[in-house]
Amino acid sequence: MYKENPKTKGSGIICCIPQTGICPQKCDDCFFQSGRSYLEPLVDNLPNMPDFDTSGNCLREYFAAKEKMKNN
Numbered sequence: 001m002y003k004e005n006p007k008t009k010g011s012g013i014i015c016c017i018p019q020t021g022i023c024p025q026k027c028d029d030c031f032f033q034s035g036r037s038y039l040e041p042l043v044d045n046l047p048n049m050p051d052f053d054t055s056g057n058c059l060r061e062y063f064a065a066k067e068k069m070k071n072n
Contacts, residue, residue, distance in 0.1 A: 002050045006038055008060075016061045017048045032062075 005015040022042055023033065031037055039045040050059075 002052070003039055003045060003048055012057050014050050014054050014057045014059050015048070016050065016059055017046055018061060020046050 005013075008015055017032075017039070023030065026033055032039070032042065039048055
Protein backbone atom coordinates (compact mmCIF):
# COMPACT_ATOMS: atom_id res chain seq x y z
CA MET A 1 0.00 0.00 0.00
CA TYR A 2 1.25 3.49 -0.90
CA LYS A 3 2.67 5.60 1.95
CA GLU A 4 2.41 9.35 1.44
CA ASN A 5 5.47 11.48 2.11
CA PRO A 6 4.55 13.63 5.14
CA LYS A 7 6.61 16.54 3.78
CA THR A 8 4.63 16.72 0.52
CA LYS A 9 1.20 15.84 1.93
CA GLY A 10 -1.51 18.01 0.39
CA SER A 11 0.87 19.61 -2.12
CA GLY A 12 -0.20 17.60 -5.16
CA ILE A 13 3.26 15.98 -5.32
CA ILE A 14 3.16 12.18 -5.25
CA CYS A 15 6.54 10.73 -4.25
CA CYS A 16 7.21 7.36 -5.87
CA ILE A 17 10.04 4.91 -5.36
CA PRO A 18 9.85 2.11 -7.91
CA GLN A 19 12.91 0.20 -6.72
CA THR A 20 12.71 -2.79 -4.42
CA GLY A 21 15.03 -3.20 -1.48
CA ILE A 22 18.01 -1.14 -0.48
CA CYS A 23 19.94 0.82 -3.10
CA PRO A 24 23.17 -0.94 -4.07
CA GLN A 25 25.12 2.36 -3.89
CA LYS A 26 24.71 2.50 -0.06
CA CYS A 27 25.75 6.16 0.18
CA ASP A 28 26.37 7.26 3.78
CA ASP A 29 24.55 10.59 3.34
CA CYS A 30 21.42 9.13 1.69
CA PHE A 31 18.16 9.79 3.54
CA PHE A 32 16.77 6.45 2.43
CA GLN A 33 19.83 4.54 3.66
CA SER A 34 20.14 6.26 7.04
CA GLY A 35 17.10 4.76 8.76
CA ARG A 36 15.38 8.17 8.90
CA SER A 37 13.01 7.55 5.99
CA TYR A 38 9.25 7.63 6.45
CA LEU A 39 9.33 4.33 4.57
CA GLU A 40 11.29 2.38 7.18
CA PRO A 41 11.62 -0.54 7.18
CA LEU A 42 12.48 -0.28 3.49
CA VAL A 43 12.29 -4.04 3.04
CA ASP A 44 8.57 -3.90 3.86
CA ASN A 45 7.63 -0.66 2.09
CA LEU A 46 9.40 -0.62 -1.27
CA PRO A 47 8.47 -0.22 -4.01
CA ASN A 48 6.26 2.71 -2.96
CA MET A 49 4.03 3.38 -5.94
CA PRO A 50 0.57 4.97 -5.84
CA ASP A 51 -2.34 2.56 -6.13
CA PHE A 52 -4.83 5.30 -7.02
CA ASP A 53 -5.57 7.73 -9.86
CA THR A 54 -2.79 10.33 -9.96
CA SER A 55 -4.38 12.57 -12.61
CA GLY A 56 -3.74 16.24 -11.91
CA ASN A 57 -0.80 15.53 -9.60
CA CYS A 58 2.94 15.80 -10.09
CA LEU A 59 4.67 12.43 -9.80
CA ARG A 60 8.17 12.59 -8.35
CA GLU A 61 10.05 9.37 -8.98
CA TYR A 62 13.12 8.73 -6.91
CA PHE A 63 15.75 6.26 -8.01
CA ALA A 64 18.50 6.30 -5.40
CA ALA A 65 21.25 4.81 -7.57
CA LYS A 66 20.29 6.89 -10.59
CA GLU A 67 20.32 10.08 -8.50
CA LYS A 68 23.81 9.31 -7.17
CA MET A 69 25.20 8.62 -10.63
CA LYS A 70 23.66 11.83 -11.99
CA ASN A 71 25.40 13.91 -9.29
CA ASN A 72 28.87 12.46 -10.00
